[in-house]
Structure formats: C-alpha cells, structure tokens
Amino acid sequence: MVLRFDLETFSSGTYMDLSIFPSGSDFQDGFASDGYGYLLPRMYGVIFRFLTSDFTNTSLVEQLDLTLTNSRLRSFSGGVHDGTYGYLAPYQDDMSSNLELLVRFKLDFTEVMTLDLSLADTELRGFTGIFTDGTYGYLYPGVNYKVGRFTLSTMLSADVVSLTVAMSYYMTGIAGSSYGYLVPSPSSSSQVSRMDLATFALGTDAVAVGCRVGTSQKAATTTFSSALVPTTRGSTSSARPLVGDSSSRRSSQVTQSSVSTSDGNYGMFNYAFTDGSHAFLLPMSYGTVFRTELYTMSVISYSVMYQYSGGFVVGSYAYLLPSTSYQYVTRLGTALDSSMDLYAALSNIHGGFTDETYGYLVPGLDGIVGRFDLSSFSTVDTLDLTTINMDFRSFRNGFQDGTYGYLVPYQDSTSSPSGIVVRFDLATFSIVESLDLTNSGANFEYKQFMDGFTNYKYGFLVPEQSYKKFVRFSLSSFDTASVTAADLSSVSGSFVKGLVRVRYGYLEDIASSLPLLPGLVKFDQVKLKSLIHQVVSDGTVVKIHLESMSHET
Numbered sequence: 001m002v003l004r005f006d007l008e009t010f011s012s013g014t015y016m017d018l019s020i021f022p023s024g025s026d027f028q029d030g031f032a033s034d035g036y037g038y039l040l041p042r043m044y045g046v047i048f049r050f051l052t053s054d055f056t057n058t059s060l061v062e063q064l065d066l067t068l069t070n071s072r073l074r075s076f077s078g079g080v081h082d083g084t085y086g087y088l089a090p091y092q093d094d095m096s097s098n099l100e101l102l103v104r105f106k107l108d109f110t111e112v113m114t115l116d117l118s119l120a121d122t123e124l125r126g127f128t129g130i131f132t133d134g135t136y137g138y139l140y141p142g143v144n145y146k147v148g149r150f151t152l153s154t155m156l157s158a159d160v161v162s163l164t165v166a167m168s169y170y171m172t173g174i175a176g177s178s179y180g181y182l183v184p185s186p187s188s189s190s191q192v193s194r195m196d197l198a199t200f201a202l203g204t205d206a207v208a209v210g211c212r213v214g215t216s217q218k219a220a221t222t223t224f225s226s227a228l229v230p231t232t233r234g235s236t237s238s239a240r241p242l243v244g245d246s247s248s249r250r251s252s253q254v255t256q257s258s259v260s261t262s263d264g265n266y267g268m269f270n271y272a273f274t275d276g277s278h279a280f281l282l283p284m285s286y287g288t289v290f291r292t293e294l295y296t297m298s299v300i301s302y303s304v305m306y307q308y309s310g311g312f313v314v315g316s317y318a319y320l321l322p323s324t325s326y327q328y329v330t331r332l333g334t335a336l337d338s339s340m341d342l343y344a345a346l347s348n349i350h351g352g353f354t355d356e357t358y359g360y361l362v363p364g365l366d367g368i369v370g371r372f373d374l375s376s377f378s379t380v381d382t383l384d385l386t387t388i389n390m391d392f393r394s395f396r397n398g399f400q401d402g403t404y405g406y407l408v409p410y411q412d413s414t415s416s417p418s419g420i421v422v423r424f425d426l427a428t429f430s431i432v433e434s435l436d437l438t439n440s441g442a443n444f445e446y447k448q449f450m451d452g453f454t455n456y457k458y459g460f461l462v463p464e465q466s467y468k469k470f471v472r473f474s475l476s477s478f479d480t481a482s483v484t485a486a487d488l489s490s491v492s493g494s495f496v497k498g499l500v501r502v503r504y505g506y507l508e509d510i511a512s513s514l515p516l517l518p519g520l521v522k523f524d525q526v527k528l529k530s531l532i533h534q535v536v537s538d539g540t541v542v543k544i545h546l547e548s549m550s551h552e553t
Contacts, residue, residue: 002039004055016056018048021063029078031086033107034457035547038081040088041066045074047086049109062109067094069112073103078129080137081107082152083457084476089130089139090117098126098143104155113155117148120160124148133175133197134402134456140173140182141165147182149200153403165202166193178315178356179203198356271351275313275334282308282320289320291336302336310351310397312359314374319359321352329359331377344380346370351397351451353405355426360398360405367393369407371429381429385422386413388432392422399454400426401475406459408452409437417466419447421459421473437461437471439480445469446485455546463488470544470551486549491542 002016018024018039028042032052039048045066054060066073072093079088085106090099100118105111117124117139128142132152139148145168151159170182180195194203271282281290288301309323313334320330322344329342350364354374361370367386372379385392391412398407405426409418419438425431437446446469451462454475461471468489474482544551 002037002050004052014055016050016058018058018061020058021048021061023063024048028076031079031081033081033083033086036107038079038086038107040079040086041074041076043075045076047105047109049107064105064109064112066103066105066112070101070114072099073101073114075099076103077127077142080130080132082132082134083107085152087130087132087137087152089127091126091128091142100125102137102139102150102155115150115155115157115160117150117157117160119157121146121148121162124160124162128170129172131173131175131180133180136197138173138175138180138195140170141167142169144168147195161200163195163200163202165195166191271308271310273311273313275318278313278334280311280313280318280320282311289332289336291318291334300336302332302339304330304339306330306341309349309364312352312354314354314356317374319354319374321359321361322346322349324348324364329361329372329380340377342372342377342380344370344372346380346382350395350410353398353400355400355402355405358426360400362395362398362407363393364396364410365394369405369424383424383429383432385432389434391418391420392432392434394418395422396449397451399452399459401454401456401459402426404433404475406452406454406475408449408461410448410450410464417448417464419443421461423478433478435473435478435483436480437473437483439483443469443483443485446471446483458482458546460546470549472546472549484549486544486551488542488551491551 002018003013004016005013023041023044023046026042026044026046027039027048029040031038035052037050037052041047047064047066049062049064051057051060074094075092076088077091079086081087085104088103088105090101090103093099100116102115102117104113104115123144123146124139126141126143127139127148130137130139132138135152136149137152139150141147145164145166147163147165149161149163165182167184170184172183174181174183175197178197180197182193182195184191195201196203272279274280277293279292281292283289283304287304289304290299290301292299304320306326306328307323308320308326308330311318311320313319316334318332318334320332322328325347327344327346329344331340331342332338344361346361346363346368348363348365349361349370352359352361354360356374358371358373361380363369363385367384369383369385371381371383393413394411394415395407396410398405400406403426404423407422409420409422412418419436421435421437423433438444445467448464448467449461449471450464453460457475458472459475463469463471468487468491470486470488472484542551
C-alpha cells in the first residue's frame with residue numbers, strides 16, 4: 001500500500017494498493033518528478049511508476065524490470081533523480097553478493113545504463129544509500145569504509161572518486177549547502193560525520209547525537225536546516241539544537257521580533273537572505289546589518305560602510321553584494337564577529353548568486369558580470385555580455401542550476417523592457433546563450449522581471465508591476481516551446497522577490513519588502529525558509545503551484 005497525503009494541510013490521506021503486482025510490496029525508496037511517482041526496488045529489481053494526478057488508478061501503473069538489462073540488478077538501497085534520469089544505489093545482486101553496478105534509468109522508462117564503480121575502486125560496492133548536491137551523486141557505505149562520488153551528467157568511471165570514512169556502515173546521508181552529513185547505523189557509536197562537498201574531504205568535527213538511529217528510519221533536513229535523526233526511543237534528537245519537539249513550536253501563524261541596535265537604532269531594509277538557520281537583513285543605505293536566529297528570533301547587529309543589493313552564505317561566511325555606486329563585496333563571519341571587503345570595480349550591481357565555489361555579481365546596467373573566488377576572496381573576473389549583444393545590459397538578480405548561471409531580464413540598451421534570459425557556462429565563465437521569452441513579440445508581456453528562482457527543473461521569473469506575468473521555462477531545453485506563464489493581473493501590488501519551497505513558489509509584494517517600521521515577521525505555519533521581512537500595511541504573499549501554475553494570495 002502506498003499512502004499519499006497533502007503536505008500543506010497534512011490531511012486527505014488516500015491509498016494505492018499495489019499488492020496485485022508480483023513485486024508490488026518490494027520497495028526501498030521513492031521520489032516524484034514531472035507528474036509521476038517512482039517506487040524503487042528493494043529485492044526484485046522492478047521500478048514502478050504511477051501518475052500522481054490519478055493516484056489510485058493501478059491500471060496506469062508502469063513497471064521497468066532491471067533484470068532484463070542485467071540479471072544481477074536486483075537489490076538497491078535508494079535513489080535520486082535530476083529531472084531526466086533516476087540513479088539507484090547498488091546494494092546486492094541475485095547471489096546476495098555486494099553489488100558494484102550503479103544504475104541510471106531515464107524517467108520515461110526508455111533507457112537503462114550501468115556504471116561499474118569497481119573500475120575506480122574495488123571497494124565501491126554494497127551501499128546503504130545515495131544523495132546528491134545537484135552536480136554529483138554520493139553513495140555511502142554499507143560494508144566497506146568508502147563513500148563513492150560520481151558525476152551525474154557523465155556517468156563515467158573516470159569521474160568516479162572514493163573517500164575513506166570512519167565507519168563501514170551508515171544508516172543515511174543528507175546534503176546541506178556546503179556539507180554532506182553521514183548518519184551512523186544503530187550498531188555503531190552515535191557520531192554524525194560530515195564531508196566538505198566542494199573538496200570531497202571528511203571533516204574532523206563529528207557530532208554526538210546522544211541516541212541510536214532506528215534500523216528502518218532516515219534522517220532529514222528541517223525547515224531550519226537542522227539534521228533531525230529519528231531514534232529508537234520514539235523521540236527526536238537533533239544534530240543541531242535549533243528545532244525543538246512539536247510542543248515547543250509556536251502555534252501562531254506569524255511571530256514578530258524587534259530589530260534594533262543596542263542604542264535603539266534600526267534601519268530600513270532593502271534585502272534579506274538566509275543560511276537556513278539565520279536571516280541577514282541588509283540596510284537600504286549604509287548602516288547596520290542585522291542577523292536574526294530563525295527559531296528563537298533573537299537579533300544581533302554589525303555596522304557596515306556600504307549599501308548592498310543581495311547576499312548569500314557559504315560555509316562560515318556571509319557575502320554581501322554591492323549596490324548602485326558602491327563597488328565593494330563584504331565578507332562577514334556568520335557570527336558577525338569579523339569582516340573583509342573586496343573591491344569589485346563594477347558599478348550598478350543588482351544582486352547575485354553562488355555555486356559555492358564562486359560568487360557572481362549580476363549587472364544592473366552595463367552588462368558586465370563579475371565573478372570572485374570564495375576561498376581566496378582577492379580578485380574579481382568579468383564577463384562583458386555586451387560584446388555578444390548590446391541589449392544584454394540590465395538584469396535583476398539570477399540563479400544557477402549547477403551547470404549554468406541565469407540572469408533575470410529587466411531592460412535592454414534603450415532602457416525598454418527586456419524579455420531575454422541570458423545564461424552562461426559556470427565551468428568556463430563563458431559560452432553565453434539566450435532565450436527570448438517574448439518569442440519575437442508573440443508573448444508581448446513576458447518581460448521586465450524583478451527576481452528569479454529555480455527548482456532545478458524550471459526557471460521562474462517574478463514580474464515587475466507593469467506586466468504581471470509569472471513566467472516559467474525549462475532549464476534542460478531552454479527554448480520557447482517550454483515557456484509558459486501564470487497571469488497575476490488580478491493581484492494588487494508590485495512584486496520584488498520570489499522563492500521556492502517544495503512544490504510551490506512564493507512572491508512578495510513591494511509592501512512586504514520595503515519596511516518602514518521595526519519588527520521582524522516570521523511565517524511559521526507555511527514554513528517559508530527564506531521569507532524573512534518586515535510587513536507594513538497589507539503586504540501580500542502570492543503562492544503559485546509550480547506544476548499547474550495556479551495561484552492564491
């Protein structure tokens with residue numbers, strides 16, 4: 001039996017009975033993608049696929065028998081997907097021997113291929129699970145002391161590397177923004193280890209969680225990026241004590257905390273960003289940066305000299321990106337105990353993003369993209385888009401998908417609204433491509449956007465006041481055929497910011513992003529990980545279903 005329930009309301013439980021199929025009770029893991037659910041095999045090598053829109057209709061269930069490709073493809077310990085392919089962690093073959101064959105299957109069930117991990121390291125076999133950071137897949141050990149890493153896009157043995165870890169068996173693994181976490185088995189000491197995903201190196205700072213993990217349970221990240229570990233005692237312990245049990249959570253939908261310095265001063269805030277545990281509020285003009293702890297809502301502050309247009313957190317640093325005439329990137333310790341400035345020599349920056357190796361500065365006027373190395377924090381490289389097209393000049397923020405950086409279009413060289421998305425190759429910081437959302441005028445209103453975000457399948461663009469078309473395009477095809485839009489003309493206000501959470505996108509109107517009064521608002525019930533702002537008058541949040549493109553306020 002497969003149970004489905006609504007994530008937002010935690011209700012509407014319905015069941016699908018798969019016992020009519022010979023392998024209908026043989027599942028270890030699963031995931032959903034593009035309107036389908038996938039159930040992954042534990043013993044018999046058969047993957048099931050069902051329509052999420054017609055969940056209980058078993059006549060539409062499809063099966064992919066991996067043993068028809070290779071009789072040894074029987075037992076797996078979980079899987080991940082990248083929107084096009086699914087990847088299965090090998091556990092055992094038909095003779096109960098530890099399996100070394102990583103499986104990749106196309107999500108439409110038209111292709112299956114394998115990768116022999118033992119060609120890179122003979123001990124890469126018999127894994128207990130898999131996770132991904134969007135670029136690499138990570139297989140954690142069930143019998144040997146080796147984590148295996150492979151490249152999703154290539155699936156080549158030459159790209160496979162291994163890492164020796166402290167234990168031969170881990171119960172589960174999860175990926176954070178900079179680190180991967182390995183959770184121990186019930187038969188081992190309760191130490192959660194972490195790996196640096198950028199360097200693929202094991203850290204020395206294992207964390208004791210004070211309990212053992214149940215044999216059939218998984219760890220998971222929470223709204224506030226803690227690693228929650230279910231235990232055999234029936235309670236919940238956290239590797240980071242940021243989230244308490246359900247009795248300690250706030251029952252109200254919105255809570256508020258004062259935001260001010262010790263002498264009572266507070267600023268007007270232009271932007272905010274989070275690291276999952278804290279919110280960083282940036283001043284509209286130079287003055288004070290505030291950091292708010294998301295669970296306790298406690299606040300500390302730090303004086304700065306410049307104005308900023310955005311920021312992000314990687315590791316133990318927060319990076320503040322310059323705005324308008326200010327040309328300095330500021331790096332703060334996340335505890336707000338240190339700072340360092342980097343002269344960018346670029347004007348009119350309007351936001352940016354990171355791939356966790358570099359930070360990228362988005363041009364707001366002159367078409368020159370900036371890139372700086374996070375580790376050295378010493379120089380800024382540039383990419384002049386106007387040498388390719390004079391209209392590639394004015395953008396508002398951007399995002400990345402692990403392969404490309406995407407720039408949100410605002411205006412062209414004549415200061416007219418632009419509908420051309422520009423993307424560039426992250427690895428080379430070149431190879432520029434573009435997508436005309438307007439389709440040469442056929443979609444006249446698909447232009448002039450204020451922000452963008454991604455769920456790693458689509459790019460989403462937040463409209464400016466004039467056009468109010470919330471636009472979606474495919475990252476893989478990057479063509480006009482994939483472009484669609486939700487009409488938000490019935491919603492009052494102007495949007496300035498967007499974010500993604502699970503299957504919904506959220507848009508903030510201008511009232512909730514340009515605060516005039518002290519007070520920090522947190523949305524508890526809907527659990528918006530990054531939506532941390534003050535609210536004045538009747539600021540509105542719009543929620544958009546990312547598949548159907550329907551919306552509500």
